[in-house]
Amino acid sequence: MSGLTLNSVRKDFGSFTAVNDVQLAVPHGTFVCMLGPSGCGKTTLLRMIAGLDLPTSGEILLDGEDITAVPTHKRNLGMVFQSLALFPHLTVGENIAYPLRIRGAPREEQKKRVDELLAMIHLPGYADRPVAKLSGGQRQRVAIARALTRSPKLFLLDEPLSALDAKLREAMQVELRQLQQQLGITTIVVTHDQREAMTMADTVVVMNQGEIRQAASPMEIYRRPADTFVADFIGSTNLIDMDTDSSGRAVALGHAIPGLSAPGGGRAIISVRPEDVHLTAPGSDGTVTGTVTFVRDLGGTIETFIDCAGKQIIAVSTPRSRPEVTVGQPVGVLLDPGVCVVLDR
């Protein structure tokens, strides 16, 4: 198969398992974001793909070829480090030409490639500048260009945008995605920023405690989270305990919810996004009644905090789609079975 395949890849550091039997297939030309809290094993996984760490067990295949034991410098990949790792003793041009220089490529070829790459990252004419004189965003681009000098099969980025300020980061996310589509290169980015992952990725891989919890498109991850960790980690959500009564009906917040059922008819958890919680007049059909405890008016959206039988529910709505409610007022909360996701407890 063309692309990258990880087969039961595992990494132990002493008695600590950093990556636990990970199985993943990345088709050629896709953009994958590995997302998870710090210490979830995503960077270790990336370093094993790069060959900087060796897996304790399992195998890594690139275009059907087993590269598990191939040393880093023979893997033909490009990597952008969190620290960027630009060589301080070299200029911008020399940094970008480094992979060609150590291969002994002729000077004209090096210069031509450097000019091409500088044009691609919108920094033409910067070849002779020392890297210390660049701004954060410019260094970022140079690190990206250097990783792409050899036209690698695999493009790896470890928290590449974490050092940039918020505005620049958002612009670079778009730019990076456009660059990847233009080059059609298989790309893996490690990040802990879910906005970044949602913006750039074809496939988001959510990791926790060394395991992949879900690997799917950003929409799928958001709409159909596989478990409570994913539901809670990606965006914000209301997690509501659900039970099944003697007649087989689903019960949550003390009310029967028609249209929902727990797998196996036992206890489960409902995940419902705040923007999917609809507020109605209290006592209307199929609603749960609660009391408004707090209203956060953000102008564009309004967050309403509702206490339903001791459980706090958050609803996000636009000013026009929401009935006029104030703190202390009873309100009806409509849980639409179409947008509720039932998860294992």
Place this chain on the structure above:
Amino acid sequence: MRREAPQKLTDYAPLAFPAIMLVVFFVIPFGTMISVSFFQRQQGGFYTPAFVFSNYERFLSLFFANVLGFSLMLAVLVAICCVVIGVPFTYLLTRLTRRAQIIWMVALLSVLSLSEVIIGFAWSTLFSRTAGITNLLVALGLMEKAVALSPGFPAVLTAMVYQALPYTILVLYPALVRLDPTLTEAARTLGASPLRAFFTVVVPALRATILATLIMVFIFALGSYLLPQILGRPQHWTLSVLITDQAIYQSNMPFAAAMAVFLVLVTLAMVALTLFAGRKRESAA
């Protein structure tokens, strides 16, 4: 922190202590030495104040030129050997676990506690025919029969490198520890083998540190006068040996002082040359 240029005389007060120490322990003795180098030696006595150049004139002979040349060559060689061994060693040392690093550092520092005399006699035993390392090689079947490796130039060089290496490593260590380890990893992802990454990234990034270390070891080795006597033949004696000989055994203070002043001048010239060459390469690069 606020940084302002000193305004009043009292603002310079914190400098008083180091300034006094420097004057008492460096400027005054060095000044004395310079003036003594122009004094007239009294045969059978000590010296009388005068202003003569005879001590410097005596120095301008082929014999002393040879000794000076040998001393400088030996010091340069020791400095190069120390850096060539020290840089890769220290680089690998910084990649070890904290615990292993501490054990190595303690072992290295313990070498510093040995006096030059002990180092000299220990190596002369190791290089001897009767009890030396060649007996081991004979036992292993690598050599026909045990030979004496000392006195000789390799023996002098080995012992001096042994003595200077801990200093070399101590000077290199902080710079290598601070070196971003992702630099070599980045070089590897860009297609450089670990060895290639070391020579194309680690060494150039540390150029200033390596230059400073070379100068430090060079000056350190120039002052060595016991090891060449213990492990070398008379032709391996350095200028420092001759200075000691003149000052202590021949009681010719003015001539010893003249040689010492000359050695300092030559040393300063070589250091300036090295720094100049280093700066020139930097601006060319």
